[in-house]
Amino acid sequence: MEKGIKILYLYPDMLELYGDYGNIQVLKYRLEKRNFYCIIDRYSIGDNPPDFSSYDLVFAGGGADQEQSILADDLIKYKENIKEAIQNGTFFLLICGAYQLFGKYYKGVDGNVISGLDIFPYYTEAIEDRKKRCIGNIVLNVKLGDISTEVIGFENHGGQTFDVFSPFGNVLFGNGNKFGDSKEGFFLDNVIATYLHGPLLSKNPVLTDFILKYCLDRKYNKDIKLEPLNDSFEELCRKQLLERFNIK
Amino acid sequence: MYNFLIILFTKILNRLLKLFHKNGGNILGKIALKLNSNILKYFKVNCPVIAVTATNGKTSTNNCIRYTLSQAGYKVISNSEGNNMKTGILSTLLKNSSLTGKIKADFLCFEVDESYVPIIFKDFRLDTLIILNFFRDQLDRNGEVESLILKINEFLKTYNNNLILNNDDPNVARLGLANPNNSNVYYYHADAYSNATKDMLDAGEGKFCPFCKTRLKYEYYQYSHIGKFICPNCNFGDNKIYKTATEIDLDKKVFYVEGIPYYMHNNSIYTVYNNLAIISVCSLYEIDVEIIQDSLKNFSLNNGRLEEVIIKDSPTIINLAKNPTGANVSLRLLNEDSLSKDLLFVLNDNVADGFDVSWIWDINFDKLKNVDRIVTSGTRAYDIAIRIKTSGFNENKIFAIPNLDDATKKLYETNNKKYVIANYTALQPTRTALFKLK
Numbered sequence: 222m223e224k225g226i227k228i229l230y231l232y233p234d235m236l237e238l239y240g241d242y243g244n245i246q247v248l249k250y251r252l253e254k255r256n257f258y259c260i261i262d263r264y265s266i267g268d269n270p271p272d273f274s275s276y277d278l279v280f281a282g283g284g285a286d287q288e289q290s291i292l293a294d295d296l297i298k299y300k301e302n303i304k305e306a307i308q309n310g311t312f313f314l315l316i317c318g319a320y321q322l323f324g325k326y327y328k329g330v331d332g333n334v335i336s337g338l339d340i341f342p343y344y345t346e347a348i349e350d351r352k353k354r355c356i357g358n359i360v361l362n363v364k365l366g367d368i369s370t371e372v373i374g375f376e377n378h379g380g381q382t383f384d385v386f387s388p389f390g391n392v393l394f395g396n397g398n399k400f401g402d403s404k405e406g407f408f409l410d411n412v413i414a415t416y417l418h419g420p421l422l423s424k425n426p427v428l429t430d431f432i433l434k435y436c437l438d439r440k441y442n443k444d445i446k447l448e449p450l451n452d453s454f455e456e457l458c459r460k461q462l463l464e465r466f467n468i469k
Numbered sequence: 470m471y472n473f474l475i476i477l478f479t480k481i482l483n484r485l486l487k488l489f490h491k492n493g494g495n496i497l498g499k500i501a502l503k504l505n506s507n508i509l510k511y512f513k514v515n516c517p518v519i520a521v522t523a524t525n526g527k528t529s530t531n532n533c534i535r536y537t538l539s540q541a542g543y544k545v546i547s548n549s550e551g552n553n554m555k556t557g558i559l560s561t562l563l564k565n566s567s568l569t570g571k572i573k574a575d576f577l578c579f580e581v582d583e584s585y586v587p588i589i590f591k592d593f594r595l596d597t598l599i600i601l602n603f604f605r606d607q608l609d610r611n612g613e614v615e616s617l618i619l620k621i622n623e624f625l626k627t628y629n630n631n632l633i634l635n636n637d638d639p640n641v642a643r644l645g646l647a648n649p650n651n652s653n654v655y656y657y658h659a660d661a662y663s664n665a666t667k668d669m670l671d672a673g674e675g676k677f678c679p680f681c682k683t684r685l686k687y688e689y690y691q692y693s694h695i696g697k698f699i700c701p702n703c704n705f706g707d708n709k710i711y712k713t714a715t716e717i718d719l720d721k722k723v724f725y726v727e728g729i730p731y732y733m734h735n736n737s738i739y740t741v742y743n744n745l746a747i748i749s750v751c752s753l754y755e756i757d758v759e760i761i762q763d764s765l766k767n768f769s770l771n772n773g774r775l776e777e778v779i780i781k782d783s784p785t786i787i788n789l790a791k792n793p794t795g796a797n798v799s800l801r802l803l804n805e806d807s808l809s810k811d812l813l814f815v816l817n818d819n820v821a822d823g824f825d826v827s828w829i830w831d832i833n834f835d836k837l838k839n840v841d842r843i844v845t846s847g848t849r850a851y852d853i854a855i856r857i858k859t860s861g862f863n864e865n866k867i868f869a870i871p872n873l874d875d876a877t878k879k880l881y882e883t884n885n886k887k888y889v890i891a892n893y894t895a896l897q898p899t900r901t902a903l904f905k906l907k
Binding site: 235239241242243246247250285454458461 | 605613614615672676677682684824825826827828829830831851852854855856858859860861864867869871
């Protein structure tokens, strides 16, 4: 294995509520099946500061409210380093809580405001009624370069995200950035931020390979071909769910 | 008078349901609550009331307590079928009370859904509350574990009766401090067993001290976040222990408390903890040691909680798993078994299961030992197949078959020992499909 990618996994012990670690496992699986290496470095509070630009992909997931506020104070220390990495082209995959933290701020149910990194201009406010959350299966149509694909996942968020100028996808089933929204997530060049759990990459091999190809092409400065894998379980799973939600 | 009529009416209804071989379940309670939302206050109870709550193990533990107390000669009324919300408990009371609301029994024993503890026992006396564990569970239905714990903590602030707590679960042990004036808090603890680890292997909660937010230090983990821990800053966890399990030997299915051996019906570390809770409560009510020993050894529910059966000459173990910890405990048992095995995993996403199946990614499928084949089934058969494949298990040996009858047939194509894991709504249909092959 000469070629491969290096992933930085942020706050694995805190942002790990909804099986989001599965995304890292899927990335690793699809790399190693094709004889690429996959190095995963973890960073959490108290560890040595990471150099974000030295990674091909940075991943962070969703967590409990309490833990989110603890780590927001830590993450903000790396704001400039993170900005630089994004400009340099490191891919960022941010799920749920991490999605929110990269925006201006998150306003909680009790009115408490957690400052975000303010890297992107969107912001999130929780609905006052604690019981009201966007919960359920969700399907998006997403454009990845020339490819148009359905992305299937599960959303579970009280936060409503506003002022997203460049969404990840159009909602075909489910809510999205807000209750009954037609748009979901945020997608700009090398950053995908979304509410989709599932985990996101587990049922979406096209999306996963898009991210992997981006990372490999950028790193080795050439058009790298990804061998097709046996995705029969994924295809059956997608077919079953899309039929259930009356899509296509 | 009104309450009298409600009870009379529900009793007649219960008789009618019985005539048609229907089990009331929650219906009687539902109707009674509709007619009077305060009816719980109407019942007159003169015997001790015991309640068990937890994420995992409520039904098994409550039933074993009920059995042990009955073996000791007491009349026990219990929601043994597991209807553990307000309506279920109310149904149990309605069936067993006189028309004036009198309950004639020596003990009332309930399993109670975690979120219903504060709701039920604000209107009903409670003498002993047992809390086994808190794990992440059906997040889309229940919300985060933390908010559940905070609600119980609030309830316990004014509670002064017996409180039996698992000292090896930080999320449970913290509740002992909810009311600093309660002198009736009893903690239980288990020494490390042979497969305890230095690091946490499975998904778990409670990594930080709930009082001072310092990272907790663990001497060992038994499973998930259950283990011997302490807060290095404020000493949280350093409690006086009421019952300690020592010399745990799962091969011989035995552990000791105060030098007395307790043999178990099965060989899971998870059972040791449930049994410690049973020993603690029985000891508080001065039940003979021999009776406790006998029931821990012999009592079994046979309803898909570590149920052992022989099907087509293959020993088969069926276990319910509604959340990552439940599944990890089953897989731990499977890996501790040195025989060649096949696994059936049945995953549904019906309302009672929660629609979100992402919890299966918190199940630790790495390094499965001596597993030859895996069959997956249920409404989410493909999701669990993808999960297992991604963990590195040979994809050609995974068979995803949504139809249960076809899946169980596939399972018994070999003579290997079988392990069957099924989530909530999958459990009984899976048992039915399995027993058809018997």
